[in-house]
Amino acid sequence: MREVVIVGSARTAGGKYGGTLQDVTAPQLGAVVIKEVIKRSGITPDVIDQTVLGNAWQAGIGPNPARIASVWGGIPADTPAVSVNVRCGSSIQALIFGAQAIKAGDVDTVMVGGIESTNQVPYGLAKARWGYRMGTGELLDLMHKDGFLCPLGGGLMGELTETLAGEKGITREEQDIFAAQSQNKAEVAFKEGKFKEEIAPVEVKGRKGKVTVFDFEEIYREGVTADSLAKLPPVFKRDGGTITAGNACALCDAAAAQVLMEREKARSLGLKPMALLRGYSFVGVDPKYFGLSPVKAIPAALKHAGLSLDDIELIELNEAFAAQYIACERELNLDRDKVNVHGGAIALGHPVAATGSKILTTLLYAMKQRDATLGLVSLCIGGGNGVAAVVERLN
Numbered sequence: 471m472r473e474v475v476i477v478g479s480a481r482t483a484g485g486k487y488g489g490t491l492q493d494v495t496a497p498q499l500g501a502v503v504i505k506e507v508i509k510r511s512g513i514t515p516d517v518i519d520q521t522v523l524g525n526a527w528q529a530g531i532g533p534n535p536a537r538i539a540s541v542w543g544g545i546p547a548d549t550p551a552v553s554v555n556v557r558c559g560s561s562i563q564a565l566i567f568g569a570q571a572i573k574a575g576d577v578d579t580v581m582v583g584g585i586e587s588t589n590q591v592p593y594g595l596a597k598a599r600w601g602y603r604m605g606t607g608e609l610l611d612l613m614h615k616d617g618f619l620c621p622l623g624g625g626l627m628g629e630l631t632e633t634l635a636g637e638k639g640i641t642r643e644e645q646d647i648f649a650a651q652s653q654n655k656a657e658v659a660f661k662e663g664k665f666k667e668e669i670a671p672v673e674v675k676g677r678k679g680k681v682t683v684f685d686f687e688e689i690y691r692e693g694v695t696a697d698s699l700a701k702l703p704p705v706f707k708r709d710g711g712t713i714t715a716g717n718a719c720a721l722c723d724a725a726a727a728q729v730l731m732e733r734e735k736a737r738s739l740g741l742k743p744m745a746l747l748r749g750y751s752f753v754g755v756d757p758k759y760f761g762l763s764p765v766k767a768i769p770a771a772l773k774h775a776g777l778s779l780d781d782i783e784l785i786e787l788n789e790a791f792a793a794q795y796i797a798c799e800r801e802l803n804l805d806r807d808k809v810n811v812h813g814g815a816i817a818l819g820h821p822v823a824a825t826g827s828k829i830l831t832t833l834l835y836a837m838k839q840r841d842a843t844l845g846l847v848s849l850c851i852g853g854g855n856g857v858a859a860v861v862e863r864l865n
Contacts, residue, residue, distance in 0.1 A: 472573050474731070475730070480507045481727075481832070508544065511741065515546060523727070524559075556752075563857060565728065565747075584828070586722075630757075635712050640793045641712065642717075643696070644792075646699040657692050660687050668835040671683050747859065762794075771860050772860060777844065783808065783840075788825055
């Protein structure tokens with residue numbers, strides 16, 4: 471049986487909407503993190519057999535953005551690359567595809583990850599190609615149409631989560647308490663330098679030629695309390711709504727990547743892998759209840775790994791919404807002290823296709839810092855899919 475190890479992992483810091491990374495494209499972010507993870511892995515670019523990267527908002531950034539990022543990142547042009555779009559689960563699905571190729575014996579080494587720029591998502595004129603009659607044409611926000619609106623669930627992600635919160639009896643107060651905890655954990659982690667080792671710096675050229683080295687989290691807020699969040703108005707349901715800008719994930723630009731390698735190949739090269747990929751899952755659920763998909767994905771990944779939830783020491787469960795997290799926590803009986811120990815997407819941002827790879831990177835370094843052996847990542851996905859992966863730390 472061919473085993474898959476992670477020999478290197480890195481991520482950029484999260485750029486806020488309208489922030490430092492607003493003029494940097496997703497492939498450019500990908501190139502930065504690819505170069506960094508190759509360096510951290512202790513390999514040369516020609517060792518990589520293929521690249522698989524997730525990218526959700528692809529409009530206007532060029533064909534097959536994974537290929538662009540791969541070549542710009544220094545991987546040889548004769549190494550193939552493919553882009554994956556499973557929305558929020560894209561980079562974990564990229565990891566699964568890479569692992570499956572290695573296990574099948576097709577390749578030995580795969581660059582996997584995700585790239586995303588919310589700031590670069592364009593607007594569109596759907597009928598402009600064939601001409602408009604006199605009058606006003608509809609301008610489409612492709613971030614909204616290709617990201618937040620689910621034709622299968624029949625509404626926006628936030629609207630569907632409001633329904634979930636109502637059905638599960640999840641209160642506004644519970645959501646604000648959880649959101650404040652996420653912000654507070656991220657604040658502590660940043661101030662204590664917990665993220666420093668995992669971040670790949672991005673050099674950003676300003677309009678006057680000045681270069682800024684972006685290697686810091688610019689989304690989380692200091693001093694957040696549940697009381698301060700309680701003052702925010704609901705977004706998706708005016709009367710009786712519970713979801714606000716404060717207890718939902720923040721928009722984010724980021725890239726993250728891992729080098730996957732067949733274990734014996736890593737040994738032959740004298741490498742010291744970070745982790746063994748023990749198991750993974752890709753599942754489907756009713757699109758209206760997309761937020762509950764980790765409830766199905768996590769047990770499936772644990773079964774694949776031959777483990778139970780009690781074996782897992784640290785968990786990264788993406789915080790699309792506080793209500794979605796709380797619903798999963800209740801169903802799975804999660805220990806909150808084990809989950810998102812350095813804060814989650816509510817505080818640090820959700821760069822959609824890059825998020826899985828981003829939180830996997832955070833998990834791997836948190837496991838190192840806390841001397842943990844077994845960890846798990848999982849994400850819900852708009853449209854009714856879900857992903858999870860289980861890792862075992864090796865050094």
